[in-house]
Amino acid sequence: MPNRVQVAAAAIVNEAGQVLIARRPATVDQGGLWEFPGGKLAPYETGRQALKRELREELGIEVTEARPLIRVHHDYPDRTIVLDVWKVLAFTGEPYGREGQPVRWVDMKDLNDYTFPAANQPIVKSIQLPGEYCITMPAESIEAYIEQVQQRLSQGLNLIQLRAPELNEEDYLALAEAVLPLCREADARLILNAVPDILSKVAADGVHLTHERLMALDNRPISHDKWLSVACHDPSSLSQAKRIGADVATLSPVCPTQSHPEAKPLGWHRFQSWVEQAGIPVFALGGMSRHDARRAQALGGQGIAGMSVFKTS
Ligand SMILES: Nc1nc2c([nH]c(=O)n2[C@@H]2O[C@H](COP(=O)(O)OP(=O)(O)OP(=O)(O)O)[C@@H](O)[C@H]2O)c(=O)[nH]1
Ligand SMILES: [Mg+2]
Secondary structure, three states: OOOEEEEEEEEEEOOOOEEEEEEOOOOOOOOOOEEOOEEEOOOOOOHHHHHHHHHHHHHOOEEEEEEEEEEEEEEOOOOEEEEEEEEEEEEEOOOOOOOOOOEEEEEHHHHHHOOOOHHHHHHHHHHHOOOEEEEOOOOOOHHHHHHHHHHHHHOOOOEEEEOOOOOOHHHHHHHHHHHHHHHHHOOOEEEEEOOHHHHHOOOOOEEEEOHHHHHOOOOOOOOOOOEEEEEEOOHHHHHHHHHOOOOEEEEOOOOOOOOOOOOOOOHHHHHHHHHHHHOOOEEEEOOOOOOHHHHHHHOOOOEEEEOHHHOOO
């Protein structure tokens, strides 16, 4: 396609959880906006090679370890760009604006206060999300769900989807209200697997829509300061997710799973090619083991989601 520009960009996160951003000069394309350091691929360069060269040129650092974070295709009026974003895990040197551009370490939660080019929204989301998304597994009582959430939080899991489809609305609300302070205390995000309206009753961090609820929508049903998570099973639900402005998706079942034995697994190969087109962070779900998080990430995913995978006893 003409005017298709390939760009490598970096999410550099330090031990304090801060992210390095740079300001584009006023005179260039998207001038004055903040960006993740990086630039266009030279002919015959791979994304990784371009990343290393650009960070040397723009920041004076040498990348020693990086992994793919997310790929985003975006149509600007005059051209299409493909942003190949890497998470930089290790580097040598002290970054500075080698081309005179302002650079700044900002807290991850404050990224939303900066104005980035339009293509960057999913990148900001991806940086703010962990690699493991814990979904509650069926439990026998409200108390048992609460205990389960406490156990998951004590493992350090910090993205919890409260799934309890067998509970009636009243019991689910009571459960959500009981679990919210526990998540706050642990600095974890709580996503309610429920109708979007529930956020007017419980101040959780977001909602997760079932595949059926996702497909019935025309627009994003919640405000942008909340997280919209959606369940996808195929390319058409992933494109619906992108269309309504979902922040994150689960894609399932990637592998055979006991919780949904009738569903046909899509496998890692399709996971990779569907995620490539998704343009939002996607968690692999279904039959996951904890070591699959690295595999999902190497294939362009955000990480793994699951229920029994986070069970410890
Ligand atoms: N580096 C970078 N580019 C981005 C981001 N978001 C985004 O839309 N872009 C777009 O991707 C393209 C990257 O080009 P660039 O200006 O960084 O390229 P470059 O470093 O090779 O500069 P040069 O062409 O002046 O040598 C621009 O059109 C820019 O607007 C981002 O977060 N980081
Ligand atoms: Mg650049």
